[in-house]
Amino acid sequence: MSRIYLDNNATTVLDPRVKQAMEPYWLQQYGNPNSLHQFGTETYPGMNIAIDRIYTGIGAADEDDVIINSCATEGNNTVLKGVWADMILNGDKTRIVSSMVEHPSISQTLDWLESQGVDIVRLAPDADGLITRDILAEGFDAEKTALVTIMWANNETGLINPVKNLAEFCRENGVLFHTDAVQAVGKVPVNLRDVPVDFLTFSAHKFHGPKGAGGLFVRNGRLLTPLLHGGEQMGGNRAGTVNVAFMVGMGLAMELAVEALDFEESRVRCMRDRLEDAIASLPDTLVLGKREHRTPNTILASFKGIEGEAFIWDLDRRGVAASTGSACSSESLEADATLQAMVSDADLAHTAVRFSLSRFTAEEEIDTAIAAVKETVERLRSISSTY
Amino acid sequence: MAKGDLVGGSLWQNYSKKVAERMDHPRYLGVISEEEAESLNAELIVAEHGAESCGDAVRLYWAVDKNSSRIVKATFKSFGCGTAIASSDMMAELCIGKTVDEVVTITNLDVEKALRDDPDTPAVPPQKMHCSVMAYDVIKAAVATYKGVDVGTLEAAEMVCECARVTLSTIKDVIRVNNLKSVEEITDYTKAGAFCKSCIHPGGHEKRKWYLVDILAETRAGMDKEAAGSDEEPFIELSPFKKFKAIERVLDAEIRPALHQDGGDVDVEDFIMDGDTPVVTIAYRGACLGCMSATVGTLGFIENVLKEKLDPAFKVEVG
Numbered sequence: 001m002s003r004i005y006l007d008n009n010a011t012t013v014l015d016p017r018v019k020q021a022m023e024p025y026w027l028q029q030y031g032n033p034n035s036l037h038q039f040g041t042e043t044y045p046g047m048n049i050a051i052d053r054i055y056t057g058i059g060a061a062d063e064d065d066v067i068i069n070s071c072a073t074e075g076n077n078t079v080l081k082g083v084w085a086d087m088i089l090n091g092d093k094t095r096i097v098s099s100m101v102e103h104p105s106i107s108q109t110l111d112w113l114e115s116q117g118v119d120i121v122r123l124a125p126d127a128d129g130l131i132t133r134d135i136l137a138e139g140f141d142a143e144k145t146a147l148v149t150i151m152w153a154n155n156e157t158g159l160i161n162p163v164k165n166l167a168e169f170c171r172e173n174g175v176l177f178h179t180d181a182v183q184a185v186g187k188v189p190v191n192l193r194d195v196p197v198d199f200l201t202f203s204a205h206k207f208h209g210p211k212g213a214g215g216l217f218v219r220n221g222r223l224l225t226p227l228l229h230g231g232e233q234m235g236g237n238r239a240g241t242v243n244v245a246f247m248v249g250m251g252l253a254m255e256l257a258v259e260a261l262d263f264e265e266s267r268v269r270c271m272r273d274r275l276e277d278a279i280a281s282l283p284d285t286l287v288l289g290k291r292e293h294r295t296p297n298t299i300l301a302s303f304k305g306i307e308g309e310a311f312i313w314d315l316d317r318r319g320v321a322a323s324t325g326s327a328c329s330s331e332s333l334e335a336d337a338t339l340q341a342m343v344s345d346a347d348l349a350h351t352a353v354r355f356s357l358s359r360f361t362a363e364e365e366i367d368t369a370i371a372a373v374k375e376t377v378e379r380l381r382s383i384s385s386t387y
Numbered sequence: 388m389a390k391g392d393l394v395g396g397s398l399w400q401n402y403s404k405k406v407a408e409r410m411d412h413p414r415y416l417g418v419i420s421e422e423e424a425e426s427l428n429a430e431l432i433v434a435e436h437g438a439e440s441c442g443d444a445v446r447l448y449w450a451v452d453k454n455s456s457r458i459v460k461a462t463f464k465s466f467g468c469g470t471a472i473a474s475s476d477m478m479a480e481l482c483i484g485k486t487v488d489e490v491v492t493i494t495n496l497d498v499e500k501a502l503r504d505d506p507d508t509p510a511v512p513p514q515k516m517h518c519s520v521m522a523y524d525v526i527k528a529a530v531a532t533y534k535g536v537d538v539g540t541l542e543a544a545e546m547v548c549e550c551a552r553v554t555l556s557t558i559k560d561v562i563r564v565n566n567l568k569s570v571e572e573i574t575d576y577t578k579a580g581a582f583c584k585s586c587i588h589p590g591g592h593e594k595r596k597w598y599l600v601d602i603l604a605e606t607r608a609g610m611d612k613e614a615a616g617s618d619e620e621p622f623i624e625l626s627p628f629k630k631f632k633a634i635e636r637v638l639d640a641e642i643r644p645a646l647h648q649d650g651g652d653v654d655v656e657d658f659i660m661d662g663d664t665p666v667v668t669i670a671y672r673g674a675c676l677g678c679m680s681a682t683v684g685t686l687g688f689i690e691n692v693l694k695e696k697l698d699p700a701f702k703v704e705v706g
Contacts, residue, residue, distance in 0.1 A: 307466055307467050310469055317411065386438070386439045386466040
């Protein structure tokens with residue numbers, strides 16, 4: 001049975017061109033860039049091209065820093081703990097403002113900072129699931145606040161926050177702004193010439209690059225105390241031998257992803273809408289978030305009477321990979337925090353299934369997926385005691 | 388945390404084949420109608436447990452023979468994950484052929500065991516044990532419906548951990564008897580909290596009436612109070628047993644930690660009352676055995692502490 005991958009918000013397949021670009025760095029150009037000999041020296045051209053591609057991809061200026069690291073979780077930790085070390089521990093500021101729908105790499109780091117005495121504000125989204133400028137502005141205290149961190153696009157729903165407005169508000173109030181753009185880069189245009197964020201994190205494996213590579217954008221000179229000490233790499237801001245192959249791969253993946261944004265906006269969106277329409281046409285289903293507010297590849301749907309993990313099980317049996325925020329197997333809170341914050345109906349939290357496409361999704365795969373969804377809904381509703 | 392926890396296992400890989408089989412092809416799925424029950428000369432019992440908003444819900448149907456009280460047919464409907472559906476299916480199977488009085492003894496542990504491929508490998512990973520609990524709860528609900536009683540009357544003991552079925556009194560006892568100081572120790576001794584972890588502290592998978600952290604804190608507070616209370620009574624008036632316990636307590640709290648630091652230890656060999664003089668005979672262990680000061684400085688230290696804490700007449704001898 002052929003397999004269909006509709007879990008691209010979790011991770012993506014490597015673009016074969018990216019794989020090819022990384023190839024020379026395993027067996028030939030394996031030198032440490034820090035070494036003086038030619039093995040070290042010959043890694044530089046590839047790294048420089050990668051840096052150029054990454055800067056171009058997100059619209060970073062030459063005076064900005066894009067620190068290459070291992071993942072967005074590292075980038076998010078670097079920003080939050082750096083702000084704590086530089087602005088809160090010394091008593092200048094007391095607060096970090098965030099939202100209730102952040103990824104665990106933000107929310108759990110904030111939980112930890114809270115345990116260290118930091119005042120954490122977690123904003124609730126509006127009825128559309130978005131954090132707007134008005135929500136941020138209400139009760140905002142620029143004197144106390146060291147940082148505002150709001151994700152660009154949500155991993156579960158695909159909902160895109162008005163990051164430009166939020167960043168501008170923070171700029172007007174003289175407060176630093178960070179955005180976790182893991183689900184935005186490669187799906188929607190991310191141009192930091194227009195969007196005045198101070199920090200932005202991304203991860204290569206969400207846009208067909210390798211797992212274990214990411215980047216942290218730092219606006220002109222706003223460098224924070226690093227997370228990792230012990231080397232001069234990245235100008236001393238991220239110690240540790242540079243993973244040359246992954247950096248090269250991430251650079252090309254970024255370029256290809258940005259080139260493919262039109263395709264993402266047209267063809268991927270079109271396929272997504274087709275799947276979404278088919279789901280919405282089934283009785284007692286609900287898609288969360290307005291289409292126009294979402295990344296073009298994501299559907300979060302609730303199927304009345306079917307528990308999320310059971311849904312994923314049956315889809316998997318039919319060769320279709322999707323995911324669920326249902327908490328049945330989790331040790332943490334009763335249902336996914338994002339969903340709980342977004343929807344008032346507790347039932348939805350256990351019945352939500354996420355389908356996320358990519359530019360590697362094929363039209364005929366959508367047909368198969370639609371058939372699999374229908375069969376799954378039929379079988380599991382015949383078992384259900386609540387339908 | 389150790390090697391096995393770093394990468395962990397894929398959730399579904401830890402399901403038994405039977406669980407997967409029953410999820411894919413449940414055998415006792417469906418409803419029993421009034422007419423069908425009647426045709427079986429049976430009483431129809433329908434019981435429900437859980438709700439969609441809780442993430443798990445199950446409805447159990449029984450046809451109970453009017454003469455023998457034996458369950459002649461059982462079916463279910465379930466809202467839940469794969470393990471919940473498989474557990475419901477196995478639960479229905481275990482009911483069939485039993486009388487209502489027999490069936491009430493079936494627990495989630497029986498359901499889980501019946502789903503194992505081999506007797507020594509759990510059918511589901513720890514965080515999925517709570518799914519089988521639902522199967523037990525709905526049986527109780529069905530029995531209560533059949534007997535026309537409140538479901539609370541069927542379970543006398545306060546269940547703290549539903550997954551491992553550990554009661555409040557068991558947990559309190561194990562804390563006291565073994566002088567447990569952490570939740571991890573309670574889990575090691577009883578398995579309470581080893582599965583879905585909901586009962587460890589608030590904020591877990593589901594809300595509980597009792598949490599291990601609170602039980603531990605309360606029980607230890609009680610133990611401390613009792614220990615302090617017994618000190619208020621003059622040592623001389625304690626029973627021989629309580630005298631001995633009091634000496635042990637002082638050794639544990641005041642003396643052994645200091646000896647442990649140097650790799651030594653001390654045991655009580657004997658204890659007698661010589662008139663009004665308590666006489667303790669001790670034996671050194673570990674590094675204390677060869678230590679020059681053990682017979683002089685340390686001995687004096689132990690004697691002074693016992694004099695101060697328990698009775699000014701204390702004498703300590705080395706056995």
